[in-house]
Amino acid sequence: MTNTSPGDLVPLPPAALALGAQFAAAGHELHLVGGSVRDALMGRSSDDLDFTTDARPERVLAIVAPVAATTWTTGIEFGTVGAQVDGLRCEITTYRADRYDRETRNPEVVYGDSLVDDLRRRDFTMNAMAVSVSGDRTFTDPYGGLADLAHGVLRTPGTPEESFADDPLRMLRAARFVSTLGVSIAPEVDAALRALAPQLGRITAERVQVELSKLLLGAAPRKGLEVLVDTGLADVVLPELPALRMAADEHGQHKDVYAHTLQVLDQAIDLEDAGPDLVLRWAAVLHDVGKPATREFLPGGRVTFHHHEVVGARMARKRLKALRYPSAFIDEVGQLVFLHLRFYGYRSSEWTDSAVRRYVVDAGLLLPRLHKLVRSDCTTRNKRKAAALSTAYDTLESRIAELKAKEELDxxxxxxxGNEIMSILGVGPGPLVGQAYKHLLALRMEHGPLGRDRAVSELREWYAANA
Known part of the structure; x- marks a missing residue:
């Protein structure tokens, strides 16, 4: 009977073996490390490989040159050399014993000579494991990362206070791992998150955005968001979310909007049909953020949130802009938030074909996502009410399909x-042409296709009244 080392359980791709041979021949150590080892032990594949070595960066460049398709040095000031090997992106970092400037969070790079010391500076124990690829697959786990991974517990190699003070972004990463890896947070880590949450304000918006996106795209984003809210991290990076935990009215009749939002997120994810959709998930998280600002208590214990979709769309755009998301992304999420209540007008009154056309046109390419968001927004426990809402939306979708079959709704x-308008009216380019175009578009929305003869007649009639 042979003893199996955890290192034997980590499949080493050809790129790792090729690099390992190069470093061994040069008399240096090379270890697969961090998330690459963690993911391999979890049976998760990766297109990126992380390594650590005792060789200094300039020496690393020389060692990898024979097997690398290309190299890059954008991180060399922090001791990291990048290389494309056998189609995989590899990053090789010299052993480090970083000291952080706790005002700017910029690391003061100090190279080390110890693998164990290098592993101690990493964020969590499950990311502080290494497998030698330049020797005999020696598995190095000085901080109990394998046991923590097996139990699904997130701990830090040193004290969490020290780790998070060095790099507060690690606190967001903890919430992200809850979402993506399904782990729980150790009590001492949770306590440090709560105590040090304000320090997250030192992190740039771009880095926060990356972590929030990864969290939302995880398998369990609801759990990750709950960590953010419960620990106070959300107060720093996404204050609109904890603000939804509004107190019920004096009769206890007003449901908690925060709990509703998390349920909408879960239901939206259930409707995804092509993998995780970051636009849809952000829209679900932010769809009701306008409610706290628009809440009114009415006689009889009723609560209203008039125009919360308008206020919410503005707030959603502002938050995503602060997080440095691209403009097109912000526009898509903002428009979904703005439109998510439009359907309820259909439910309460019979829509004309014109109203259906406007719904489709206003949603544009977002229509499939809008369908999912609106259906997800029904969280009532009243089965009769839920069935009625679902039936009403089925009817709306059927009408959209019928109109699409007859007209080019998309x-x-x-x-x-514009050229035809100028030719018919005998005018050149100018504001008048744009005004005429908008008039004909409004008629098209109201009545459907007019046909050329009627369109010409309507144009001339409009021109006679407006020229």
Whole structure:
């Protein structure tokens, strides 16, 4: 009977073996490390490999040159050399014993000579394991990362206070791992998160955005968001979310909007049909953020949130802009938040074909996501009410499909284009042409396709009244 080392359980791709041979021949150590080892032990594949070595960066460049398709040195000031080997992106970092400037969080790079010391500076124990690829697959786990991984517990190699003070972003990473890895947070780590949450304000918006995106794209984003809110981290990076934990009215009849939001997120995820959708998930998280600012208590214990979708869309755009998301992404999430209540007008009154057209046109390419968001927004426990809402939306979708079959709803435009308008009216380019175009578009929305003859007649009639 042979003893199996954990290192034997980590499959080493050809890129790792090729690099390991190079470093061994040069008399240096090379270890697969961090998330690469963790993911391999969890049976998760990765296109990126992280390594650590006792060789200094300039020496690393020379060692990898024979097997690398390309190299890059964007992180060399922090001791990291990048290389593309056998189609995989590899990052090789010299052993470090970083000291952090706790005002700017910039590391003061100090190279080390000890693998164990290098592992101690890492964020969590499950990321502080290493497998030698330049020797005999020696498995190094000085801080109990394998046991923590087996139990699904997030701990830090040193004290969590020291780790988070060095790099507060690690606190967000803890919440992200709850979402992506399904782990729980050790009590001492949870206590440090609560105590040091304000320190997250030192981190740039771009780095926060990356972590929040990864959290939301995880398998259990609800749990990650609950960590953010419960520990106070959300108060720093996403204050609109904890603000939804509004107190019930004096009769206890007003449901908690925070709990509703998390349920909407879960239900939206259940409706995804092509993998995780960051736009849809952000829209679910932010769809009701306008409620605290628009809440009114009415006689009889009723509560209203008039126009919360308008206020919420503005707030969603502001938050995502502060997080440095791209403008197009912000526009998509903001528009979904703005439109998510439009359907309730259909439920309460019979929509004309014109209203259905406007719903489709206003949603544009977001219509499939809007369908999912609206359906997810029903969280009532009243089965009869839920069934009625679902049936009403089924009817709306059927009407949309019927109109699409008769008309080009996805690309509604006037029956006459700008050149035709100028030719018919005998005018040149100018504001008048744009005004005429908008008039014909409004008619098209109201009545459907007009046909050329009627469109020409309507254009001339409008021109006579407005020229």
């Amino acid at each position: 690309s509604i435009r006037p029956d006459l284009d």
